[in-house]
Amino acid sequence: MSTAGSAQVSYAFLKKTALFRGTTEAELPTLLGCIAPSYRDFAKNEMILHQGEDITSIGMVLSGRVQIIEEDFWGNRNIIADLWAGDVFGESYAFLPGELLRVSVIAAEPSAVMMIDARHMLEICSSACRFHTRLVQNLLAESAKKNLALTRKLSHMSKRNTREKLLSYLSSQSLSAGSDLFEIPFNRQQLADYLCVDRSAMSNELCKMRDEGLLTFERSSFHLMGEIKI
Amino acid sequence: MSTAGSAQVSYAFLKKTALFRGTTEAELPTLLGCIAPSYRDFAKNEMILHQGEDITSIGMVLSGRVQIIEEDFWGNRNIIADLWAGDVFGESYAFLPGELLRVSVIAAEPSAVMMIDARHMLEICSSACRFHTRLVQNLLAESAKKNLALTRKLSHMSKRNTREKLLSYLSSQSLSAGSDLFEIPFNRQQLADYLCVDRSAMSNELCKMRDEGLLTFERSSFHLMGEIKI
DNA sequence: ACAAGTATGTTGTAAAAACAACGAAACAAA
DNA sequence: TTTGTTTCGTTGTTTTTACAACATACTTGT
Numbered sequence: 243m244s245t246a247g248s249a250q251v252s253y254a255f256l257k258k259t260a261l262f263r264g265t266t267e268a269e270l271p272t273l274l275g276c277i278a279p280s281y282r283d284f285a286k287n288e289m290i291l292h293q294g295e296d297i298t299s300i301g302m303v304l305s306g307r308v309q310i311i312e313e314d315f316w317g318n319r320n321i322i323a324d325l326w327a328g329d330v331f332g333e334s335y336a337f338l339p340g341e342l343l344r345v346s347v348i349a350a351e352p353s354a355v356m357m358i359d360a361r362h363m364l365e366i367c368s369s370a371c372r373f374h375t376r377l378v379q380n381l382l383a384e385s386a387k388k389n390l391a392l393t394r395k396l397s398h399m400s401k402r403n404t405r406e407k408l409l410s411y412l413s414s415q416s417l418s419a420g421s422d423l424f425e426i427p428f429n430r431q432q433l434a435d436y437l438c439v440d441r442s443a444m445s446n447e448l449c450k451m452r453d454e455g456l457l458t459f460e461r462s463s464f465h466l467m468g469e470i471k472i
Numbered sequence: 473m474s475t476a477g478s479a480q481v482s483y484a485f486l487k488k489t490a491l492f493r494g495t496t497e498a499e500l501p502t503l504l505g506c507i508a509p510s511y512r513d514f515a516k517n518e519m520i521l522h523q524g525e526d527i528t529s530i531g532m533v534l535s536g537r538v539q540i541i542e543e544d545f546w547g548n549r550n551i552i553a554d555l556w557a558g559d560v561f562g563e564s565y566a567f568l569p570g571e572l573l574r575v576s577v578i579a580a581e582p583s584a585v586m587m588i589d590a591r592h593m594l595e596i597c598s599s600a601c602r603f604h605t606r607l608v609q610n611l612l613a614e615s616a617k618k619n620l621a622l623t624r625k626l627s628h629m630s631k632r633n634t635r636e637k638l639l640s641y642l643s644s645q646s647l648s649a650g651s652d653l654f655e656i657p658f659n660r661q662q663l664a665d666y667l668c669v670d671r672s673a674m675s676n677e678l679c680k681m682r683d684e685g686l687l688t689f690e691r692s693s694f695h696l697m698g699e700i701k702i
Numbered sequence: 703a704c705a706a707g708t709a710t711g712t713t714g715t716a717a718a719a720a721c722a723a724c725g726a727a728a729c730a731a732a
Numbered sequence: 733t734t735t736g737t738t739t740c741g742t743t744g745t746t747t748t749t750a751c752a753a754c755a756t757a758c759t760t761g762t
Contacts, residue, residue: 312627314639314640314643314644315639315642315643315646315647315652315696315698316639316643316698320627322627333616334616334619334620334623335616335620336616337609337612337613337616338613338616338617338620341617341620344620344624344644344647364605364608364609364612365605375594375595378594378608378612379567379594381612382567382594382608382611382612382615383567383568385612385615385616385619386563386564386565386566386567386568386615387568388619389564389615389618389619389622390564390565390568390571390574392619392622392623392626393552393564393574393622394574395626396622396625396626396629397542397550397552399626399629399630399668400629400668401668402668402749402750403717403718403719403749403750404718404719405718409544409545409546410544412545413544413545413546414544414574416545417545417574422545429738429739429740430739430740430741431739431740438629438630438631438632439719439720440719440720440721441740442720442721442722442740442741442742442743443718443719443720443721444719445740445741445742446719446741446742446743447718447719448741449741449742461728461739461740466545468545468546632719632720632748633719633720633747633748633749634748634749635748659708659709659710660709660710660711661709661710669749669750670749670750670751671710672710672711672712672713672750672751672752673748673749673750673751675710675711675712676711676712676713676749677748677749678711679711679712691709691710691758
């Protein structure tokens with residue numbers, strides 16, 4: 243069972259997390275006193291948040307490993323995300339009162355979690371606690387970052403066939419790199435998983451495109467050909 | 473060409489937008505004075521933001537119609553979104569310095585736009601301007617909302633075939649409705665577009681599932697069957 | 703009621719993807 | 733080096749999807 247965990251959080255750890263980035267160890271006690279987080283420990287396979295709940299706090303993994311699980315109408319389970327120390331969860335729901343959790347959060351290993359009430363994060367308290375601004379900035383940045391990643395992935399996946407998905411992804415990577423010559427952070431299987439297609443079919447399509455002169459590649463290095471072919 | 477638009481914005485309009493929701497007309501002058509928006513008018517087909525830019529302001533459409541356009545490596549254009557009065561754009565980029573715009577924003581009709589510097593939105597000014605909190609709350613809520621919508625769509629689209637995409641979507645709608653009997657907000661063509669599949673193939677799959685006893689439907693009304701069939 | 707237009711279901715065919723199975727190359731460990 | 737493992741390309745088969753074409757039912761405007 244879960245217990246009200248002791249607040250054994252190192253400031254050195256906290257200041258490196260996405261949420262508390264930019265605050266110094268000296269500032270953290272004040273900030274923490276103000277946002278008043280609660281701490282809880284969870285046993286392996288224990289539920290942290292249940293699908294259908296209306297949450298008002300965001301969570302941060304302090305130690306262990308936490309999974310986001312989705313269960314459909316017929317009870318089929320699907321692991322949406324794997325979270326580790328420093329990762330934040332529930333932030334998409336906590337600021338939307340009345341929006342019920344579509345997922346469950348479960349401890350994949352014995353884990354410690356920090357929960358912060360959404361109102362405490364947004365309400366401006368004493369003027370001494372101006373670190374709030376930084377916190378909110380970090381939160382907005384995280385949300386925006388997640389948003390961009392989702393939009394980008396969606397834009398590839400909305401293409402109707404494997405070739406177009408590939409071209410969309412590679413075009414995007416080329417843009418990121420600022421060059422028609424670039425490296426991708428995936429191997430073939432990972433790329434196929436990311437684009438939600440079959441690996442061998444994808445590999446096949448890549449080679450066809452190479453044979454047609456659209457691009458060349460070598461392992462994870464790609465080169466897009468923009469010039470007109472004769 | 474664009475002109476520095478006159479600040480002809482009605483408070484009645486503003487207080488109803490997602491961004492300024494929750495502030496009264498009386499509070500708006502103070503808030504606007506504090507966040508110091510700039511106003512610009514754009515001619516039809518004029519570029520508002522260019523792909524590759526590093527923006528630090530978010531935009532809000534005051535009048536007209538604005539489109540988000542994506543252009544790939546080979547110059548193929550794709551309309552990502554259609555924005556109308558009250559809609560916000562650029563919020564996913566403005567809070568991420570260094571993140572270059574992947575899209576362009578263009579006026580599809582003569583349009584008026586309000587731009588607000590991201591720092592002005594986050595920095596706490598005089599204590600008089602506590603409406604800031606509300607603004608930031610709205611912004612976070614909008615970002616979270618968009619996030620949820622994207623995640624949900626992605627979770628349907630990542631399924632490998634039409635049947636599973638349909639089941640994922642319908643299961644999700646059933647959950648929203650809190651019932652195995654529910655209405656969807658799409659006709660067949662719209663649903664096919666949303667799930668990125670062919671309409672007739674989708675229609676076919678729906679009927680197959682009906683014949684197999686998985687569900688029944690009538691136009692936009694659906695009924696999922698969870699019971700075990702004999 | 704009537705006509706025109708739209709939405710939905712249905713079918714057959716061609717194209718594309720998933721799947722399975724395998725060989726070669728690259729890589730890592732003993 | 734040798735061995736075992738992973739990655740990647742390749743091929744053939746089966747399943748699924750896209751596409752086109754059309755029939756029917758429903759909607760809307762007159």
